[in-house]
Amino acid sequence: MEGPRGTKSQEIQKVIDLTDQVFRISAGLAPTMGQEFPLLLNDKNKERMRVMVEENQPIAVVNYYKSSFLIQGTPIPIGSVGAVCTHPEHQGRGLATVLLDDVENQMRQEDIFLMLVSGRLNIYRRRSCSVSGDFYKVSLLPSEKREKVNIIPYESKDIDLMIQLYQLESLRYERTYDEFTGFLEGGTTPWGNNEYEVYLVQEQEETYGYFILRLVRKGEEAWGDIREYAGDRREILEGVYATINQHGLSHIDISFPSQDPIKSLIISEGIEIQKENQIGTLKILQFTKLMDQLKPYFSSLVSENLLNQLEYYEKQGRYGLAIGKEKLEFTTLDELNQFIFGTAHEELSYSWDMQDKPLLQQFYNAVFPVPIPWAGGLNFI
Numbered sequence: 455m456e457g458p459r460g461t462k463s464q465e466i467q468k469v470i471d472l473t474d475q476v477f478r479i480s481a482g483l484a485p486t487m488g489q490e491f492p493l494l495l496n497d498k499n500k501e502r503m504r505v506m507v508e509e510n511q512p513i514a515v516v517n518y519y520k521s522s523f524l525i526q527g528t529p530i531p532i533g534s535v536g537a538v539c540t541h542p543e544h545q546g547r548g549l550a551t552v553l554l555d556d557v558e559n560q561m562r563q564e565d566i567f568l569m570l571v572s573g574r575l576n577i578y579r580r581r582s583c584s585v586s587g588d589f590y591k592v593s594l595l596p597s598e599k600r601e602k603v604n605i606i607p608y609e610s611k612d613i614d615l616m617i618q619l620y621q622l623e624s625l626r627y628e629r630t631y632d633e634f635t636g637f638l639e640g641g642t643t644p645w646g647n648n649e650y651e652v653y654l655v656q657e658q659e660e661t662y663g664y665f666i667l668r669l670v671r672k673g674e675e676a677w678g679d680i681r682e683y684a685g686d687r688r689e690i691l692e693g694v695y696a697t698i699n700q701h702g703l704s705h706i707d708i709s710f711p712s713q714d715p716i717k718s719l720i721i722s723e724g725i726e727i728q729k730e731n732q733i734g735t736l737k738i739l740q741f742t743k744l745m746d747q748l749k750p751y752f753s754s755l756v757s758e759n760l761l762n763q764l765e766y767y768e769k770q771g772r773y774g775l776a777i778g779k780e781k782l783e784f785t786t787l788d789e790l791n792q793f794i795f796g797t798a799h800e801e802l803s804y805s806w807d808m809q810d811k812p813l814l815q816q817f818y819n820a821v822f823p824v825p826i827p828w829a830g831g832l833n834f835i
Contacts, residue, residue, distance in 0.1 A: 455508045458556035460501035461515075469503055469512050470495050476539035478645070489643045491537060493636045494519050494835055502533075504556050506549045514540040514549035516557050519835050520564060522628040523826055528751040529628060530744070530826075533557075533566040536835035538573070550577060558739060567744040570829050572734045579735065582787035587732025588712045588796035588823040592720050593705045594691075596698050603692040605700070608652035608664070613638075615654070616664050619684040625711060625825055626684075627833045637832035638666075641681065647671055655685065655693035662689035666832065667697060667706070679707040682831035687716040709733075713825050729799040733830040738791055741768045748824065755820045760813065780811040796823035 461469050467488075473495070474485035488495055494517050495503065506514040517537045522529040535557065540549050554577070561569060571578045574585060608616070617634050620626060629637065642650035649669040654661050663685020669678045678701070683690050698706050709730055710716050720727055738744055745766045752761055765776040773784040784790040789804050797803035808815040827833075 455506060457506035457514075458504050458553050459507075461503035461505050461512070463497050463500060465505070465507070465512055466495065466497060466500060466503070469505060469515050469517075472512055472515060472541060473537045473539055475541070477537070480542075481646070483646050486643055486645045487537060490640050490645060491517075491835065492640045493633065494537065502557075502560070504553050504560070506553060508544070511541075513544045514553060516550065516553035517835070518557055518561065518569075519833075520561075520566060521633075521833060523568075524624075524626050524628050525748075525751050525825060526624050526754060528748060530568060530747055531564075531566045532568045532570055533561045533564075533739075534570045534572070534829070534833065534835035536572040538571075554578075554581060561739055565740075565743070567738070567740045567747060569737045569739055570732075570734060570835075571736070572829075572835055574735050581737070582791070583735035583737045584788045584791035585731050585798040585801065586736055586791050586795040586823075587730075587826060589709055589730040589732060589828065590712055590717060590727045591707060591709045591730040592725055592727045593707050594694055594698060594725070595705050596703070597695050598699075602657060603662075603689055603696060604656045605653040605693045605696050606656055606661075608654060612654060612664075615661055616684070619661075619664055623684050625713070625827050627827055627831070629833075634832075641832040641834065642666065650681075651697075653693060653697065655689045657689060662686040663693070665690055665693060669701065669703075675704065676701060677704045677706065679709070681834075682828075683708075687714070687719055691716065691719060709828055709830060711825050711828065731796065731799055732826065733828070733834070736791060736795060738787065738794065741773050741790065742766055744794075748821075751824070752821050756817060760817060763813070764817065775814065777811075777813040777817060780814045782806065782808070782811070782814055794822060794824055795826060 470488040473487040477487060478485050499519060503515060503517045505512045518533045518535045520533055522531050538550060571583050613635060642652060647670050651667045653665055655663045665683035666681040667678050668681050694706055763777045767774050773790045775782045792798060792804055
């Protein structure tokens with residue numbers, strides 16, 4: 455057996471075939487994984503397609519894609535893990551665990567600070583990948599009062615405008631032009647009961663935003679969710695309502711970071727929202743480097759005097775924050791993940807008593823949880 459190692463160019467199609475077999479063909483679906491994830495499963499990313507090979511056939515694979523979050527201009531290097539699978543005849547041998555160990559080591563060597571995984575299975579939870587992230591979710595229902603905006607189906611000539619709108623977002627993924635077009639093409643590939651529509655939102659011939667709709671049809675039922683949006687939030691909401699009516703949908707779900715201005719618009723209309731965590735799980739790979747990287751973001755929210763007193767460390771499996779004599783220590787990475795990025799909402803989570811730590815309480819209230827983009831958008835891996 456060979457591995458863990460990167461995928462060779464001549465093996466890429468074999469890896470795609472394996473992911474198709476596990477995730478699509480076994481469920482009676484067409485083999486579309488290569489079309490859905492063209493940036494993840496291709497020659498340029500082959501060293502991050504980590505495989506175990508037996509008799510010249512890939513039998514297990516863990517793939518990841520390197521990118522960055524931009525948090526008010528501060529870049530955070532991340533690795534998105536997905537299309538993780540083992541051939542059915544080789545399951546139970548611990549191959550995925552070996553590959554995940556290898557992937558985390560590779561990410562650290564690439565100076566990736568945060569790992570996102572598209573799943574919540576025990577194989578990820580056992581290695582301290584946490585349900586975390588500070589998000590909300592709303593289900594919008596049909597409404598008759600929404601007729602102000604026009605929703606215009608996307609055409610290829612609109613790509614520059616979409617990119618410009620996305621670049622104005624204060625919380626987003628960092629994307630090159632080729633990444634934007636590649637993720638757009640892959641992320642709107644139909645599969646199973648899932649279809650996709652991309653709309654520009656216009657009013658009086660001015661374009662104010664765009665959104666990407668996933669449509670699900672089962673028999674006579676149809677509903678949707680918004681995979682990604684950018685631009686004026688009020689116009690986007692109007693456009694989503696128009697889409698519900700146009701497609702005759704029962705509802706459309708939207709997930710968004712708790713700091714997103716769309717939240718106040720929804721609340722002002724008396725619509726119920728509910729807490730939600732980031733899709734999948736996440737894991738801090740390099741705590742002190744992550745904190746170093748976040749300092750420009752912290753500096754916009756707390757005084758220089760307070761930030762200069764901040765100390766943090768990682769040693770012997772323990773993680774700590776301190777300001778002066780005030781100190782918080784975390785004994786597990788799961789607790790640290792939730793402290794930095796937000797507690798789990800649908801399971802037991804942590805709380806921290808800082809009544810006797812006024813400076814740490816002030817710092818925590820100002821900067822945590824750190825906002826991150828919704829990983830279920832075009833960059834979903």
